[in-house]
Amino acid sequence: MNYKQEFANALEQILDGVLSLEEILSMIEKPKFNHMGDSAFPCFQLAKIYRQSPKTISEEITQKVNVPLFEKVEATGGYVNVFLNKKYVTKQTLELIFSEKERYGSFHVGCGKTITIDYSSPNIAKPFSMGHLRSTVIGNSLSLIAEKHGYHVIRINHLGDWGTQFGKLIVAYKKWGDEEKVKRSPIKELLALYVKFHEEAEKDPILNDLGREAFKLLENGDKEAMDLWEWFRDESLKEFMKIYDLLGITFDSYHGEAFYNDKMEQVVDLLTEKGLLVESDGANVVQLENFPPCLIKKRDGTTLYATRDLAAAIYRQDNYHFDKSIYVVGNEQTLHFKQLFAVLEKLGFSWQKGMTHVPFGMILRDGKKMSTRKGKVVLLENVIKEAIQLALANIEEKNPNLIDKEEIAKQVGVGAIIFHDLKNGRMNDIEFSLEDMLRFEGETGPYVQYTHARAAALLRKGNYVRETDYKIELHDEEAWQIIKELLSFPEAIERAMLGLDPSQIAKCLLDLSKAFNKYYASVKILEESHKQDRLSLVFAVKTVLKEGLRLLGIQAPEQM
RNA sequence: GUCCCAGUAGCUCAGCAGGAUAGAGCAACAGCCUUCUAAGCUGUGGGUCGGGAGUUCGAAUCUCUCCUGGGACGCCA
Numbered sequence: 001m002n003y004k005q006e007f008a009n010a011l012e013q014i015l016d017g018v019l020s021l022e023e024i025l026s027m028i029e030k031p032k033f034n035h036m037g038d039s040a041f042p043c044f045q046l047a048k049i050y051r052q053s054p055k056t057i058s059e060e061i062t063q064k065v066n067v068p069l070f071e072k073v074e075a076t077g078g079y080v081n082v083f084l085n086k087k088y089v090t091k092q093t094l095e096l097i098f099s100e101k102e103r104y105g106s107f108h109v110g111c112g113k114t115i116t117i118d119y120s121s122p123n124i125a126k127p128f129s130m131g132h133l134r135s136t137v138i139g140n141s142l143s144l145i146a147e148k149h150g151y152h153v154i155r156i157n158h159l160g161d162w163g164t165q166f167g168k169l170i171v172a173y174k175k176w177g178d179e180e181k182v183k184r185s186p187i188k189e190l191l192a193l194y195v196k197f198h199e200e201a202e203k204d205p206i207l208n209d210l211g212r213e214a215f216k217l218l219e220n221g222d223k224e225a226m227d228l229w230e231w232f233r234d235e236s237l238k239e240f241m242k243i244y245d246l247l248g249i250t251f252d253s254y255h256g257e258a259f260y261n262d263k264m265e266q267v268v269d270l271l272t273e274k275g276l277l278v279e280s281d282g283a284n285v286v287q288l289e290n291f292p293p294c295l296i297k298k299r300d301g302t303t304l305y306a307t308r309d310l311a312a313a314i315y316r317q318d319n320y321h322f323d324k325s326i327y328v329v330g331n332e333q334t335l336h337f338k339q340l341f342a343v344l345e346k347l348g349f350s351w352q353k354g355m356t357h358v359p360f361g362m363i364l365r366d367g368k369k370m371s372t373r374k375g376k377v378v379l380l381e382n383v384i385k386e387a388i389q390l391a392l393a394n395i396e397e398k399n400p401n402l403i404d405k406e407e408i409a410k411q412v413g414v415g416a417i418i419f420h421d422l423k424n425g426r427m428n429d430i431e432f433s434l435e436d437m438l439r440f441e442g443e444t445g446p447y448v449q450y451t452h453a454r455a456a457a458l459l460r461k462g463n464y465v466r467e468t469d470y471k472i473e474l475h476d477e478e479a480w481q482i483i484k485e486l487l488s489f490p491e492a493i494e495r496a497m498l499g500l501d502p503s504q505i506a507k508c509l510l511d512l513s514k515a516f517n518k519y520y521a522s523v524k525i526l527e528e529s530h531k532q533d534r535l536s537l538v539f540a541v542k543t544v545l546k547e548g549l550r551l552l553g554i555q556a557p558e559q560m
Numbered sequence: 561g562u563c564c565c566a567g568u569a570g571c572u573c574a575g576c577a578g579g580a581u582a583g584a585g586c587a588a589c590a591g592c593c594u595u596c597u598a599a600g601c602u603g604u605g606g607g608u609c610g611g612g613a614g615u616u617c618g619a620a621u622c623u624c625u626c627c628u629g630g631g632a633c634g635c636c637a
Contacts, residue, residue, distance in 0.1 A: 026577075033581080036580075042579055044579070047617075054617085078580080163636070165636070168636095282635085283634065295634050304634090304637085305637050332630095332632060334563095334564060334565085334632070336637085338564095359565085361566080367630075398597075398598085412599085423574095424572085427566075429565085429629095440599050441600090442599095443584070450599045451600085453597075453599090454596080454597065454600080458596060503574095507584095517600060520601080521601040522601085527596095
């Protein structure tokens with residue numbers, strides 16, 4: 001049921017070809033205020049064509065609109081305002097949700113198509129930072145949203161497990177490392193070594209050369225270097241898995257950069273074959289028209305990030321035959337991806353058109369980028385644990401008899417952190433604030449979860465039974481506002497996919513929650529006379545909240 | 561210096577293929593639990609939409625310019 005479409009159809013007939021259906025659809029808007037109706041058509045553009053005032057035109061159109069779906073049509077201030085037939089739309093919407101349930105808001109544009117999503121991708125031997133959290137939760141949500149659109153999704157954790165940094169780390173470990181200490185707390189100790197390396201390198205730049213040499217050994221398969229690398233990688237992965245478990249996130253592939261080590265020669269050969277590789281200051285680069293050249297090989301013959309990303313892109317196309325391939329990586333790497341796509345285009349791979357970089361703003365500390373090299377990072381694991389503790393304290397205070405407190409606390413604490421990251425447009429930089437992340441009131445994950453738990457409690461206490469024939473008599477204005485929010489859920493999902501922006505869904509859930517809590521406060525839902533009708537609405541709200549949270553990667557507890 | 565992103569209420573943000581009186585949340589203040597979980601609801605105050613020009617019947621939204629913050633710009637990733 002699409003009332004906007006019906007409105008547009010009616011307008012097209014009335015306007016008799018003056019505007020196309022598409023033009024009309026793009027002009028129809030949501031009135032600013034509820035008393036102005038549910039849908040509006042502005043007549044200002046028509047004023048020129050008809051040489052009449054918008055007011056006159058809107059009045060004339062209003063006379064002619066005759067759609068059973070609309071209970072009232074009104075001309076105000078140059079707009080044609082339309083009021084939906086509440087009873088009919090309410091019944092239709094609820095019935096649709098009852099029949100579709102969690103499939104409500106699904107699309108099939110992606111059916112039969114494959115999409116690879118590259119996200120999270122933390123760096124081995126470094127702590128899981130806040131920046132990686134963003135990539136992780138955005139990527140996870142986009143994966144779920146893509147599946148909701150019918151896509152076959154391949155989740156790829158492109159681990160940062162290769163590069164000069166490992167040369168540096170190997171040098172640092174051999175100089176100052178202590179096996180026992182690293183075994184006790186690997187990430188902490190490796191980070192300390194990494195930081196020390198950069199401190200010392202400031203004073204003695206020779207160290208940087210040693211680091212590059214060590215990486216060269218690694219790339220050539222030197223036994224000792226490989227053993228160390230493998231050890232660092234295993235320990236790091238163990239730590240990362242703890243975090244993924246807490247967040248409830250999985251991947252289809254953990255092929256990191258190192259995986260492409262033996263596939264890069266082919267890329268270099270291919271570039272050479274096509275005559276794209278040129279020498280410049282001893283290095284090998286691909287010259288690009290609109291961007292700075294893309295570095296493929298360093299003076300010492302070792303590879304770079306771009307080389308590995310090229311190999312990875314080709315590998316993914318060969319193995320997954322993706323239609324779309326998206327990279328959820330911070331906006332500071334925008335140029336890198338522009339170069340990457342440009343090189344692929346020069347290679348003649350038309351599939352590169354399906355590739356998109358999904359950038360996001362940085363987590364700042366005191367207005368500046370957090371620097372791993374200087375050890376200025378906030379450990380995600382600690383933040384998550386703190387959030388869970390706080391959620392537990394809240395449960396003890398508000399609902400001490402709750403069973404399975406630990407599990408619920410985990411769901412709520414993690415929900416708060418994920419929602420905090422997803423509720424705003426992804427391009428905004430975020431100033432790190434533990435206080436904001438651990439907020440459970442207002443526009444937060446726990447607020448939405450709480451609303452869901454409230455709905456669940458009502459259904460339990462009211463012994464809700466789904467009737468086969470829904471009369472559904474809901475006359476309250478508050479109920480109508482809920483219906484409108486339910487109606488906008490599929491639109492939000494579509495916008496989220498189009499803009500690769502999960503915040504669209506988060507915002508929709510907040511609006512729905514607000515509308516429902518308003519209803520809850522003003523209407524006695526379990527009042528016997530209207531109980532089943534009202535619970536039908538509650539059931540629909542609960543279904544949509546749960547599904548919406550799921551699409552964000554957040555659990556929806558039945559009680560909290 | 562060049563390019564990218566951002567600038568809206570005290571704070572965090574929404575609104576941006578132009579449209580009606582610029583909206584939330586937080587913080588502040590004032591109310592609402594003998595009745596469905598108060599992680600909630602209601603109300604009050606709070607704004608030259610960074611500045612300036614332009615396009616338009618109409619600009620927070622589009623164009624130009626300037627200012628501010630952040631980031632990227634060849635051997636890191």
